[in-house]
Amino acid sequence: MVVDIAENISSGRTRSSEDITSTTSKTSVHLENVGFTSPDCEAFDDGIPGNESPQNPVNWSRLKKNAQILMVAFHSMMGTFMAAGIIPAYDAFAEQYNVTVPNASYLTSIQILLLGLSPLIWNPVTAVYGRYHVTLLSVLGSMICNIGGARCTSYSGQMATRALTAFLISPPIGNGSGIVTELSEPEHRGKKLGWWTLMTTIGTPAGPFFMGFVVKHIGVQWIFWIFAILNLCQFLVYLAIGDETIYNPDNQRKTNGFWGKLIPRKISSHSLRPLDFVAPFSLAKYPRILIIACAHAITFCYGNIVLIVEMPIAFGEKFHFDAQQIGLQFIAIIIGCVLGEQVSGPMCDWFLERVRKSTGKSCPADRLWLAYIAFGTIFAGLLTWGFQLQNATTWNVTPCVGAAIASFGNQMQTTILTTFAVESRQERASQVGVFVNVCRQAYGFLGPFYFPDMFTALSFGGAAGVMVAIIGGCALLPIIAVQFVSIRAEKG
Numbered sequence: 001m002v003v004d005i006a007e008n009i010s011s012g013r014t015r016s017s018e019d020i021t022s023t024t025s026k027t028s029v030h031l032e033n034v035g036f037t038s039p040d041c042e043a044f045d046d047g048i049p050g051n052e053s054p055q056n057p058v059n060w061s062r063l064k065k066n067a068q069i070l071m072v073a074f075h076s077m078m079g080t081f082m083a084a085g086i087i088p089a090y091d092a093f094a095e096q097y098n099v100t101v102p103n104a105s106y107l108t109s110i111q112i113l114l115l116g117l118s119p120l121i122w123n124p125v126t127a128v129y130g131r132y133h134v135t136l137l138s139v140l141g142s143m144i145c146n147i148g149g150a151r152c153t154s155y156s157g158q159m160a161t162r163a164l165t166a167f168l169i170s171p172p173i174g175n176g177s178g179i180v181t182e183l184s185e186p187e188h189r190g191k192k193l194g195w196w197t198l199m200t201t202i203g204t205p206a207g208p209f210f211m212g213f214v215v216k217h218i219g220v221q222w223i224f225w226i227f228a229i230l231n232l233c234q235f236l237v238y239l240a241i242g243d244e245t246i247y248n249p250d251n252q253r254k255t256n257g258f259w260g261k262l263i264p265r266k267i268s269s270h271s272l273r274p275l276d277f278v279a280p281f282s283l284a285k286y287p288r289i290l291i292i293a294c295a296h297a298i299t300f301c302y303g304n305i306v307l308i309v310e311m312p313i314a315f316g317e318k319f320h321f322d323a324q325q326i327g328l329q330f331i332a333i334i335i336g337c338v339l340g341e342q343v344s345g346p347m348c349d350w351f352l353e354r355v356r357k358s359t360g361k362s363c364p365a366d367r368l369w370l371a372y373i374a375f376g377t378i379f380a381g382l383l384t385w386g387f388q389l390q391n392a393t394t395w396n397v398t399p400c401v402g403a404a405i406a407s408f409g410n411q412m413q414t415t416i417l418t419t420f421a422v423e424s425r426q427e428r429a430s431q432v433g434v435f436v437n438v439c440r441q442a443y444g445f446l447g448p449f450y451f452p453d454m455f456t457a458l459s460f461g462g463a464a465g466v467m468v469a470i471i472g473g474c475a476l477l478p479i480i481a482v483q484f485v486s487i488r489a490e491k492g
Helices: 002-010 017-024 062-085 087-097 101-117 119-129 131-151 155-169 171-183 186-217 221-241 249-254 258-262 279-285 287-319 323-329 331-359 364-391 398-424 426-491
Strands: none
Touching: 062 101, 062 131, 062 155, 062 171, 062 186, 062 221, 087 101, 087 155, 087 186, 087 287, 087 323, 101 119, 101 155, 101 287, 101 426, 119 131, 119 171, 119 279, 119 426, 131 155, 131 171, 131 221, 171 186, 171 398, 171 426, 186 221, 186 287, 186 323, 186 331, 186 398, 279 287, 279 426, 287 323, 287 331, 287 364, 287 398, 287 426, 323 331, 331 364, 331 398, 364 398, 364 426, 398 426
């Protein structure tokens, strides 16, 4: 069976889980128990030469696997960290470049868009040339662009450096789901995908939180110097302990040793084709992937992006806060994200194990039962944030409490929905990550263009109510339908 899969991959076709099920037996096979190959890795299994090699990621120690997962998670965080890290500097940019504050916010908007679209290019490139060398290029190129950002004197120049930085730093935001899935066992997959989703999500509040201090005490330019220093540290860590996670026995024999590992070369017999760059969009034909991706995009926009982008306006203009004081408000979002991940990943894995023990089987749709807790907290958090902020005449902690509650639920839904989507199409795990990311970032990119008008027209409380209604009608109800249909189909 695995040989057939490998042959199909080499001919450009990846077999679906339904194909696998139909060729094995009449007994249904649970997705979590099916060996799979993603489009950007070669298929090797027991009995195939090279499977026992210590260079095969399957045979790496748990420590090395976890190190690679944490590095890709941190790399993903850097993309959102740098995009949102300039938020406390909007006023300074507006003055320096002689533009309005909303125009300054477009420096973040362009990065949100490119963080979504760029993995479409990087994913097929990594399939042919490997993830390791693309990763080195990513952090080194990002470092150079951030140095350029520190030296920029014009709005157009800064826009160019932000666009290039987002493009270069983006590879793991797309293929991170594939790397984590391939390096983690099914019973720990929810937790380790949670590491990746948490780091990606927490970059958005962590960036402005830390950079608020930087803007106030040492200047706007140091935002970019710090970004460059972090990229340099990433580069050195990748050189020291990073490794290629796509395994090809012929390629591995050519890359023994430290210097051999650094030489770029093709690691696959495939050649890049134009269709490879749009392949993730073919996942839209699977309703459970399309619905989950759209539901996640809508929920993430109103459960995370709106809180991040509107923080300078909501607190800066209403309470006359400076950059550091605005940055401190992001602590609430960070706390909510961290607590949400402590619940979502481990609880998901524990819940599925309990289901398997009690019923003898489980399916990915069982994870969605916990998503309802996430949506309940998002609704409560957004309404608390909106109405308490609207009614406040002086600063108090209650809007931040609402933001923390909403962030708690947002992190839960991010991990749960991403894990469900990946497990629904494990054999295309990296492409699932790219597709989900494109939907999330594209929808999030539109937000800053209408958020200010929405809050002006409806006030904070009214806007919060509208956002809750949109999430409920356009995200929660479709998820309920997907779960119902999936459980009936998979469990009979």
